[in-house]
Amino acid sequence: MPRVFVTVGTTEFPALAQAVFAPGFAEAARRQGCDAVEMQIGRLSPEALPAPVREALSRAGGDDDKHASASLDWNGMPLTVFRFKASIQPCIESAALVVSHAGAGSVFECLRARKRLLVVVNDELMDNHQQELAKAMADGGHLAYCSAGDAAVAAALATLPAAFEPLADPATSLSAFSAVVSEELGSF
Secondary structure (H helix, E strand, O other): OOEEEEEOOOOOOHHHHHHHHOHHHHHHHHHOOOOEEEEEOOOOOHHHOOHHHHHHHHHOOOOOOOOOEEEEEEOOEEEEEEOOOOOOHHHHHHOOEEEEEOOHHHHHHHHHOOOEEEEEEOOOOOOOHHHHHHHHHHHOOOOEEEEOOHHHHHHHHHOOOOOOOOOOOHHHHHHHHHHHHHHHHOOO
8 A cells, every 4th residue: 555654853843733734635645556554753742632533532542652553544535644663664654745844854864765755844933943954855856845734735735746856875975075175185
């Protein structure tokens, strides 16, 4: 079952969560060939969750167990939500595509896994460093990005390219970097 994995990070990003819970997200996911959504909700407050999601998570022990997960039908699509896992790497690797907050760690984890990636920038952050990272990676052809918002996320997901330019192998990049440094500084 091809699925979308969504991560809001370990903190709160209610605008991204709301975009995923909006009806347009499920339709956009279907257009990308996905028929399920798995979502890491981090520290998102229960009030930010729609009642059916909040209730399913509560029944699964999500109020007390930060590792509980709940599954339900949402907008005609299976949805699994959880707060935390020891590692989200298996979720990323088994997903057909990933929708992620724009934190550098998550972005690079997804890119190293060579996943189709839609990065959602949290415009409420003070210095907007996420916007800079997302734009630089998009300019390199590695991902697509958008601002948070129901319509923006659904539209970006619906038009996500079939493939992106993979990141260069770190060993190759390091060798190239070393060569430039040696050329500029000379031998010691």
